[in-house]
Amino acid sequence: MRYLKSGDCIYNLRDFPWQKISMSPKVRDRHKAEYYNIPCAFDIETTNIPPAIRTWQDAKGKEKKEVIEKAYAFMYCWQLCIDRYVLFGRTWEEYITTMDMLSVKLGLGDGCRLVIYVHNLAYEFQFVHDFQKIVSMFARKERKPIKYVEQRGIEWRCSYMLSNMSLAKFCENSRGVTHGKIVGEYDYEKIRTPYAELTDTEDQYRYNDVYGLCECIRDRLTEDNIVTIPLTSTGYVRREFRKAVLSNTENRKVFKKTRPSTECYTLLKEAFSGGNTHANYRKVGYTIEHVRSYDITSSYPGVMLRKKFPMSFIKIRDSKWGEYYRNGEALLFRVRWKGLVYKRQAGIPYISISKGRQRSGLVNDNGRVLRADTFEMTITDLDFKIIASMYEWQEMYVHDVYTAHYDYLPLEFRQKLYEYFEQKTMLKGTEHEYEYMKSKNRINSAYGMMVTDIVAPEIIFKNGTWSEKPVSIEHAIADYYHNKNSFLAYQWGVWVTAWARTELQKGIDACGRDIIYVDTDSIKTTKDVSTEIERINAEVTAETESTGMKGSVEHNGKVYSMGTWDYEGTYDEFKTLGAKKYVVKDHGKYKTTVAGLSKSVGARYINEHGIDFFSIGSVFEHCGNLTATYNDDTIHEINVDEHTFLTASNLALIDSDYTLGVTQEYWDLFGENLKKYE
Numbered sequence: 001m002r003y004l005k006s007g008d009c010i011y012n013l014r015d016f017p018w019q020k021i022s023m024s025p026k027v028r029d030r031h032k033a034e035y036y037n038i039p040c041a042f043d044i045e046t047t048n049i050p051p052a053i054r055t056w057q058d059a060k061g062k063e064k065k066e067v068i069e070k071a072y073a074f075m076y077c078w079q080l081c082i083d084r085y086v087l088f089g090r091t092w093e094e095y096i097t098t099m100d101m102l103s104v105k106l107g108l109g110d111g112c113r114l115v116i117y118v119h120n121l122a123y124e125f126q127f128v129h130d131f132q133k134i135v136s137m138f139a140r141k142e143r144k145p146i147k148y149v150e151q152r153g154i155e156w157r158c159s160y161m162l163s164n165m166s167l168a169k170f171c172e173n174s175r176g177v178t179h180g181k182i183v184g185e186y187d188y189e190k191i192r193t194p195y196a197e198l199t200d201t202e203d204q205y206r207y208n209d210v211y212g213l214c215e216c217i218r219d220r221l222t223e224d225n226i227v228t229i230p231l232t233s234t235g236y237v238r239r240e241f242r243k244a245v246l247s248n249t250e251n252r253k254v255f256k257k258t259r260p261s262t263e264c265y266t267l268l269k270e271a272f273s274g275g276n277t278h279a280n281y282r283k284v285g286y287t288i289e290h291v292r293s294y295d296i297t298s299s300y301p302g303v304m305l306r307k308k309f310p311m312s313f314i315k316i317r318d319s320k321w322g323e324y325y326r327n328g329e330a331l332l333f334r335v336r337w338k339g340l341v342y343k344r345q346a347g348i349p350y351i352s353i354s355k356g357r358q359r360s361g362l363v364n365d366n367g368r369v370l371r372a373d374t375f376e377m378t379i380t381d382l383d384f385k386i387i388a389s390m391y392e393w394q395e396m397y398v399h400d401v402y403t404a405h406y407d408y409l410p411l412e413f414r415q416k417l418y419e420y421f422e423q424k425t426m427l428k429g430t431e432h433e434y435e436y437m438k439s440k441n442r443i444n445s446a447y448g449m450m451v452t453d454i455v456a457p458e459i460i461f462k463n464g465t466w467s468e469k470p471v472s473i474e475h476a477i478a479d480y481y482h483n484k485n486s487f488l489a490y491q492w493g494v495w496v497t498a499w500a501r502t503e504l505q506k507g508i509d510a511c512g513r514d515i516i517y518v519d520t521d522s523i524k525t526t527k528d529v530s531t532e533i534e535r536i537n538a539e540v541t542a543e544t545e546s547t548g549m550k551g552s553v554e555h556n557g558k559v560y561s562m563g564t565w566d567y568e569g570t571y572d573e574f575k576t577l578g579a580k581k582y583v584v585k586d587h588g589k590y591k592t593t594v595a596g597l598s599k600s601v602g603a604r605y606i607n608e609h610g611i612d613f614f615s616i617g618s619v620f621e622h623c624g625n626l627t628a629t630y631n632d633d634t635i636h637e638i639n640v641d642e643h644t645f646l647t648a649s650n651l652a653l654i655d656s657d658y659t660l661g662v663t664q665e666y667w668d669l670f671g672e673n674l675k676k677y678e
Contacts, residue, residue, distance in 0.1 A: 108153025275520030302563020
């Protein structure tokens with residue numbers, strides 16, 4: 001046992017209070033297995049070794065590079081917190097001994113488990129799995145375990161999936177945390193081995209990582225026990241909505257009728273698309289002054305509250321699709337065009353190339369279709385309405401048509417949605433930060449639970465290898481609809497984003513050729529569209545009122561309405577190089593949004609060098625953009641700094657540079673060859 005300067009105590013195996021922990025309270029799951037009802041956390045620290053690169057010049061004098069040794073990483077220390085007791089270790093041998101002793105001292109096995117949380121379990125798993133014997137696993141993607149159980153009777157869970165926050169944010173937004181994440185005081189570039197001496201500051205950093213995470217879990221245990229804590233942040237929301245919706249037995253009957261056929265579900269998967277994010281290619285690369293920003297308040301919740309959604313799908317004759325479309329029925333169908341052309345001179349083309357099949361003769365606007373000789377995709381009636389307003393074609397063929405009547409989502413669902421919106425709004429700007437974040441996360445998760453794949457493949461990890469096992473669509477749908485806990489139809493989630501794109505399109509159309517950039521629920525433009533926005537907002541308010549639902553909350557003298565547009569202000573300058581790639585000057589300071597580039601690093605560079613630096617070919621050095629290298633090695637020894645120690649599979653995360661760039665095809669479109677596409 002030793003103490004840090006802060007007074008925090010670190011135990012070793014000889015003095016660890018096993019007896020005291022073994023007396024901790026337990027709870028049972030539905031299979032009668034016991035679980036220690038205490039918070040536990042585990043974490044490792046690693047050293048990353050960059051790749052060895054050979055540089056030379058070719059016959060033309062051009063510099064060439066070749067990776068002659070892959071990047072790799074190794075663990076040099078680990079830390080474990082069980083309830084309020086922290087244990088430090090340095091080697092994998094110590095880890096094995098500790099976990100074996102943990103299992104024996106606490107009597108762990110098939111009938112008794114200890115849950116240990118890891119923040120970003122996917123990372124630690126790549127280092128630790130060779131030292132475990134895994135008996136079961138739940139993962140949604142390869143290399144992304146959410147939970148797994150090892151033979152020792154230890155159940156590992158991912159606290160990042162539980163919180164959907166960084167550890168620092170999780171600590172900030174949990175009650176009773178006294179050991180928050182220490183940020184900015186740890187040198188990750190320093191090469192450390194299990195034999196390197198660590199400073200008190202470094203040890204305090206390690207201590208807080210696990211003790212602080214235990215404090216976060218302890219906060220969750222005030223409302224749940226270790227068995228009932230959901231695996232993901234969405235689980236909390238799903239539980240509350242389920243309780244509300246299923247309180248009305250009629251909702252279960254409606255839900256059962258929404259069951260799609262195998263073919264219909266396949267079409268729904270094909271038709272699903274996210275938010276509309278794109279830049280007007282005529283505006284790309286230019287610094288534009290006085291750019292207005294408008295966005296929609298709670299866009300997804302807004303359409304869930306006031307819009308109607310497809311209920312029971314039936315298949316109809318292909319030739320009948322137009323009749324059902326004119327009658328305002330929900331439609332889901334495959335469509336093939338010949339001679340498809342975007343008929344507007346500039347703007348935001350709607351059709352995504354990635355959604356297409358049997359495509360040829362494409363003219364590509366950064367992933368959107370400007371022209372196509374042939375193009376086939378699956379769409380909804382809402383998509384078709386937008387497409388028909390901005391494209392023309394020589395021929396169109398519709399097939400595999402399904403239709404459903406439109407109706408509102410269950411009343412209890414919408415009431416719960418408004419309740420979350422009201423709570424979030426009333427807590428905005430108050431000292432109740434925890435409650436505000438909780439309500440905000442809940443309303444944001446309401447959509448996410450709707451689009452969970454009913455027919456997800458089974459992810460398998462066996463003998464160090466990941467694989468996917470396809471599942472029967474028919475059986476998966478049957479299981480989902482027979483499950484008494486199921487209450488959401490997948491098609492509702494498909495239509496949430498379709499409705500949101502429809503609402504965004506109203507703002508895009510109001511801007512016309514002056515539209516610059518759009519992203520899911522916001523637009524950037526040089527045009528004052530306040531009059532048009534007022535008209536759209538009046539329509540939204542009237543539509544909400546027609547449902548009999550409240551959609552607005554008054555707080556601190558201001559009215560916040562779900563689904564209405566707000567003017568967010570005017571940027572001094574705005575420049576974009578395409579989707580998720582722009583810079584703004586706001587109140588004299590530059591801010592950047594670039595996928596794969598740290599906001600703080602991007603802002604620092606532009607504030608230092610000016611907005612002209614935000615150009616194709618500019619390099620942001622050591623930008624926090626990490627390059628991942630997976631090494632699926634088995635257990636072996638390595639020698640670093642004259643020390644030999646045990647290691648195994650690992651994941652190297654190497655800080656790399658970020659170069660602003662676009663594809664040549666996109667450059668040709670908005671650059672030198674722009675005129676040939678007009």
